[in-house]
Amino acid sequence: MSQLSERPEKAVVGRSMPHESAVQHVTGTALYTDDLVARTKDVLHAHPVQVMHAHGRITALRTAPALAVPGVVRVLTGADVPGVNDAGMKHDEPLFPDEVMFHGHAVAWVLGETLEAARLGAEAVEVDLDELPSVITLEEAIAADSFHGARPVMETGDIDAGFADSAHVFSGEFQFSDQEHFYLETHAALAQIDEAGQVFVQSSTQHPSETQEIVAHVLGLSSHEVTVQCLRMGGGFGGKEMQPHGFAAVAALGAKLTGRPVRLRLTRTQDLTMSGKRHGFHARWRIGFDAEARIQALDAGLTADGGWSLDLSEPVVARALCHIDNTYWIPNARVTGRIARTHKVSNTAFRGFGGPQGMLVIEDIMGRCAPLLGLDPMELRERNFYRRGHTTPYGQPLTQPERIGAVWDKVRENGAVAERRREIEAFNTAHPHTKRALAVTGIKFGISFNLTAFNQGGALVLIYKDGSVLINHGGTEMGQGLHTKMLQVAATTLGIPLHKVRLAPTRTDKVPNTSATAASAGADLNGAAVKNACEQLRERLLQVAGTQLGAPAADVRVVEGVARALGSDRELAWDDLVRTAYLQRVQLSAAGFYRTEGLHWDAKSFHGSPFKYFSHGAAAAEVEVDGFTGAYRVRRVDIVHDVGDSLSPMIDIGQVEGGFVQGAGWLTLEDLRWDAGDGPHRGRLQTQAASTYKLPSFSEMPEEFHVELLENATEEGAVYGSKAVGEPPLMLAFSVREALREAAAAFGHPGTPVELASPATPEAVFWAIEAARASAPRAGRAEAEAPVGA
Numbered sequence: 052m053s054q055l056s057e058r059p060e061k062a063v064v065g066r067s068m069p070h071e072s073a074v075q076h077v078t079g080t081a082l083y084t085d086d087l088v089a090r091t092k093d094v095l096h097a098h099p100v101q102v103m104h105a106h107g108r109i110t111a112l113r114t115a116p117a118l119a120v121p122g123v124v125r126v127l128t129g130a131d132v133p134g135v136n137d138a139g140m141k142h143d144e145p146l147f148p149d150e151v152m153f154h155g156h157a158v159a160w161v162l163g164e165t166l167e168a169a170r171l172g173a174e175a176v177e178v179d180l181d182e183l184p185s186v187i188t189l190e191e192a193i194a195a196d197s198f199h200g201a202r203p204v205m206e207t208g209d210i211d212a213g214f215a216d217s218a219h220v221f222s223g224e225f226q227f228s229d230q231e232h233f234y235l236e237t238h239a240a241l242a243q244i245d246e247a248g249q250v251f252v253q254s255s256t257q258h259p260s261e262t263q264e265i266v267a268h269v270l271g272l273s274s275h276e277v278t279v280q281c282l283r284m285g286g287g288f289g290g291k292e293m294q295p296h297g298f299a300a301v302a303a304l305g306a307k308l309t310g311r312p313v314r315l316r317l318t319r320t321q322d323l324t325m326s327g328k329r330h331g332f333h334a335r336w337r338i339g340f341d342a343e344a345r346i347q348a349l350d351a352g353l354t355a356d357g358g359w360s361l362d363l364s365e366p367v368v369a370r371a372l373c374h375i376d377n378t379y380w381i382p383n384a385r386v387t388g389r390i391a392r393t394h395k396v397s398n399t400a401f402r403g404f405g406g407p408q409g410m411l412v413i414e415d416i417m418g419r420c421a422p423l424l425g426l427d428p429m430e431l432r433e434r435n436f437y438r439r440g441h442t443t444p445y446g447q448p449l450t451q452p453e454r455i456g457a458v459w460d461k462v463r464e465n466g467a468v469a470e471r472r473r474e475i476e477a478f479n480t481a482h483p484h485t486k487r488a489l490a491v492t493g494i495k496f497g498i499s500f501n502l503t504a505f506n507q508g509g510a511l512v513l514i515y516k517d518g519s520v521l522i523n524h525g526g527t528e529m530g531q532g533l534h535t536k537m538l539q540v541a542a543t544t545l546g547i548p549l550h551k552v553r554l555a556p557t558r559t560d561k562v563p564n565t566s567a568t569a570a571s572a573g574a575d576l577n578g579a580a581v582k583n584a585c586e587q588l589r590e591r592l593l594q595v596a597g598t599q600l601g602a603p604a605a606d607v608r609v610v611e612g613v614a615r616a617l618g619s620d621r622e623l624a625w626d627d628l629v630r631t632a633y634l635q636r637v638q639l640s641a642a643g644f645y646r647t648e649g650l651h652w653d654a655k656s657f658h659g660s661p662f663k664y665f666s667h668g669a670a671a672a673e674v675e676v677d678g679f680t681g682a683y684r685v686r687r688v689d690i691v692h693d694v695g696d697s698l699s700p701m702i703d704i705g706q707v708e709g710g711f712v713q714g715a716g717w718l719t720l721e722d723l724r725w726d727a728g729d730g731p732h733r734g735r736l737q738t739q740a741a742s743t744y745k746l747p748s749f750s751e752m753p754e755e756f757h758v759e760l761l762e763n764a765t766e767e768g769a770v771y772g773s774k775a776v777g778e779p780p781l782m783l784a785f786s787v788r789e790a791l792r793e794a795a796a797a798f799g800h801p802g803t804p805v806e807l808a809s810p811a812t813p814e815a816v817f818w819a820i821e822a823a824r825a826s827a828p829r830a831g832r833a834e835a836e837a838p839v840g841a
Contacts, residue, residue, distance in 0.1 A: 059610070063549050070702065071535040084240065097314065098163065099173060100126075100159040104151055107180040109179070113177040120171050120172040122163045122171075127159060132269060139362065141361045147159060156325075189391055201390075203657050210383045212383065217341060220340075221416075221423060227408070227810075228723060231328050237319060239316040242299065244306045252277070255281065257569060258293070259280070263278070270307055278559055280556050280557065280558045280559075282556045289404060290326060293400065302314065329398065332353055333354040338420065344424045346380070349385075351412065352389075355405075357390040358395045358397040362399045364390045364398060370501055378435075402710065402778050410496075419805070422804040433456075445661070451665065455667055458668055462491060463491060465757060484677070486678065488673070488794035488796075491786060492783070493668065494666075500569075507644070509525050509565060510580035510581040512541065512643065518628075520547070520552045522552060529568070537554060546611070547612045547625050548612050574770065579770045586643075591632065591639075596616075596623055600621050649663065666693055666775055670783035671690075673688075674686060676795065681812075685787060690780070694760055695766035711781070712752065714782060714783065718811060720810055720812065721744065791811050795816055796823050806822070
């Protein structure tokens with residue numbers, strides 16, 4: 052076992068413990084970015100000047116009326132920017148645009164003594180617009196050939212030969228929805244200037260280093276003149292990876308120009324109408340199976356709705372292509388990707404980052420094709436699982452294909468799937484107007500950033516004379532428990548009790564050039580960096596302890612805060628050891644670093660090994676559907692998920708549960724609607740609040756919910772044998788959608804194929820039921836090419 056994955060005796064990692072800020076969360080004492088305003092003197096408030104048209108060129112911007120509003124201090128426009136007027140990394144996102152690109156685009160910001168003064172000032176700003184044609188839907192973009200960014204192509208094998216060897220060929224199309232992050236805390240920033248003109252920004256951001264970079268280039272400063280701190284976030288889910296930068300830059304620009312702190316916090320409606328979503332996709336596909344129903348060839352094209360600018364759309368599409376295989380071996384494939392340019396908010400990262408979209412396509416294909424092949428969907432899935440020796444369509448070998456079957460078999464056992472399916476069959480026979488179904492789906496999700504350079508992490512660990520420890524790392528806390536795990540890693544590596552360790556807020560002046568807390572890599576990268584820093588300190592202290600105990604340093608162990616030499620009963624308390632080291636002038640701080648080894652990726656050929664490892668999981672979901680309304684409930688869910696050797700089991704189980712529910716929301720409930728008509732509100736987001744955008748709540752939770760972490764699953768080469776947990780569980784919710792498909796099919800003749808919209812709202816399920824009822828009996832397997840959707 053590698054040094055990175057090996058655990059010492061009495062390790063603090065692996066113990067179930069509550070989130071490090073749990074008490075503050077439930078008592079309301081945890082501070083978030085906007086809470087800091089009350090602790091800051093003379094704060095100005097920023098409010099956007101939004102233009103409520105989908106597309107148009109600004110011909111005049113009159114700010115004088117706003118300055119006449121009592122309490123308005125200044126109006127920020129593009130003319131005020133001393134550096135680069137752009138908030139993105141692709142230089143296609145003007146911070147103060149002269150062309151409105153989506154309904155609600157902010158073209159200026161008003162600073163006021165109060166938020167109400169700023170709001171009234173923003174209403175007073177006059178904007179003249181030369182309206183231009185707009186593209187709102189994916190269908191419109193495809194018809195208008197409106198695309199931007201890269202168009203990757205992933206190819207493997209001989210696709211023509213694969214189809215020629217196929218006994219069954221099917222084709223279809225599938226379009227599925229975007230998703231709103233709906234984090235509890237909206238975008239927020241608080242910027243201040245010190246006496247030397249240096250900028251300090253408190254930001255609700257998953258990527259403080261990039262926020263720092265954007266703020267610096269907008270202000271025309273160097274990065275060392277800007278410090279960004281993220282205390283914590285009230286949720287992020289990817290929505291705060293790229294999009295906080297512009298809001299932080301507006302606050303910083305206002306502070307720079309006025310000399311006063313500036314607070315910017317979006318209302319919920321502003322956040323919904325101004326910030327990006329998960330990318331909705333359109334897929335067209337053609338798939339071939341041999342006589343044994345094993346996949347021979349796949350030809351697919353994926354089109355993502357990127358919105359008005361590129362943001363992270365290119366890597367999102369790349370990851371979608373890399374995950375279209377999910378758990379299935381596809382020997383011959385050609386998959387293309389492209390990004391539609393629409394006049395909507397710029398879509399961005401969202402938990403899974405394209406992976407869910409790619410995986411949903413293949414799971415939809417399997418669910419639609421199984422009846423056409425005369426097979427149970429579970430059987431079709433099992434027949435096509437990866438096996439030892441297989442490689443992905445982009446050329447990465449699978450090192451743990453047996454885990455696909457391990458989690459699958461375990462969840463079937465835990466959920467008594469065979470027995471319950473017999474009970475469901477009996478129930479459905481006796482109930483003509485209510486049907487139940489139980490579906491099982493699996494996942495294989497790659498862990499690492501597709502861009503190899505992002506796979507690095509840093510940390511700074513300080514030991515004080517009294518033996519207390521302070522750790523800094525580059526990851527941000529958005530409620531996912533990263534800080535809790537980092538405390539456990541530090542305590543384990545140093546061999547001390549957890550109460551000896553405290554964690555400082557994430558700041559760019561402590562750990563520079565960090566990657567975003569994203570790609571489920573937060574614990575892998577930052578945990579390994581924290582461990583590296585602690586190992587440096589431990590080695591120095593072991594030398595001191597060896598001298599004090601009269602033993603070689605290699606024979607000394609520090610366990611639960613006491614240093615002991617092997618074969619000796621002499622011991623030295625941690626506090627005494629640290630104090631002795633200080634008196635001997637031993638350095639008690641260390642910078643840690645980690646880079647993920649073994650990664651290589653050629654974006655042009657779309658080939659390589661972009662992932663350190665794959666996470667696996669399986670879920671069995673049972674649903675009950677009403678045949679009159681399409682309304683349904685999730686009766687039971689069983690999950691077995693692979694997190695390696697868990698760093699913090701309670702945290703990981705919570706992440707599996709939360710990810711699953713968020714995935715179920717995307718697939719069944721959350722239905723973003725945009726005005727695509729030709730009226731005055733074209734391009735307007737119609738679902739602007741929780742009253743019109745349905746989020747999963749307690750009533751949508753499974754009545755029975757069982758989550759188990761896969762045992763004996765050490766991941767060699769990852770920090771203390773753990774695996775990532777943040778994103779993969781979201782895709783376990785495919786089981787709910789597939790169960791709904793099978794329940795709808797139960798209203799028709801045996802073997803009825805069902806097309807199901809996504810999100811599978813009760814309305815969508817009702818229409819699927821109606822289609823199943825109207826379908827003709829199937830005579831047998833389809834032997835020739837057959838379309839299964841349009």
